[in-house]
Amino acid sequence: xxxxxxxPDSLAVSLGERATINCKSxxxxxxxxxxxxxxxxxxxxxxxxxxLLIYWASTRESGVPDRFSxxxxxxxFTLTISNLQAEDVAVxxxxxxxxxxxxxxxxxxxxxx
Amino acid sequence: xxxxxxxxxxxxxPGGSLRLSCAASGFTxxxxxxxxxxxxxxxxxxxxxxxxxxTHGGTTDYAAPVKGRFTVSRDDSKNTLYLQMNSLKTEDTAxxxxxxxxxxxxxxxxxxxxxxxx
Numbered sequence: 001x002x003x004x005x006x007x008p009d010s011l012a013v014s015l016g017e018r019a020t021i022n023c024k025s026x027x028x029x030x031x032x033x034x035x036x037x038x039x040x041x042x043x044x045x046x047x048x049x050x051x052l053l054i055y056w057a058s059t060r061e062s063g064v065p066d067r068f069s070x071x072x073x074x075x076x077f078t079l080t081i082s083n084l085q086a087e088d089v090a091v092x093x094x095x096x097x098x099x100x101x102x103x104x105x106x107x108x109x110x111x112x113x
Numbered sequence: 114x115x116x117x118x119x120x121x122x123x124x125x126x127p128g129g130s131l132r133l134s135c136a137a138s139g140f141t142x143x144x145x146x147x148x149x150x151x152x153x154x155x156x157x158x159x160x161x162x163x164x165x166x167x168t169h170g171g172t173t174d175y176a177a178p179v180k181g182r183f184t185v186s187r188d189d190s191k192n193t194l195y196l197q198m199n200s201l202k203t204e205d206t207a208x209x210x211x212x213x214x215x216x217x218x219x220x221x222x223x224x225x226x227x228x229x230x231x
Contacts, residue, residue, distance in 0.1 A: 001177075040216075040218075042158075042218075049210055049224055050158065050210075050221055051221070052217060052220075055215075055216075055217040093157065093158055095217065097217050100160075100163070101160050101176045104158040105157075106157050107157045107158075
């Protein structure tokens, strides 16, 4: 199985500042035939189901604010939240869909400092 | 608007069985690959299994902890996804979500809570 490891487990960021979450996979999730990284990011607010933010490592889902961006390739990925807003308080998960079983990172909790 | 509505959760004793349902609307269910994902209380997300569309064979894949105990199925005439859970263990206690799958999970239901306890 591909193991997904996020860092940090939690972080506190001031309103308007930048939050950076890292995700590392135990093997590459880059599919060479189409040069796509099979990596997604989700946001989960308390009491709600997860919401898809980013897929193909850097493609923003429709309706997701452009302060959310994804980057990286191969085994190392980053979710960046620029200009953090109060409504961004949540737990964020990365997930690989390169193969089954689909696997998620352990989650990163983002709070306001 | 895509809607996924899970039902069937509840309290069950260890060793018991439960069948979850997920009613889908707002998209062409027949063409959709579907997942079940669970989340134990206060914990992270765990993929449970998926079913391909009938045109892709309708075959299934499972996570190791549930393989041989859980079965994902679908009734395209009813736009409904199912999760049959047998030989339940206390560690199966979780909120169970159904999701659509394009590799990633585009849409999620609100989830249904399954509690396995004596």
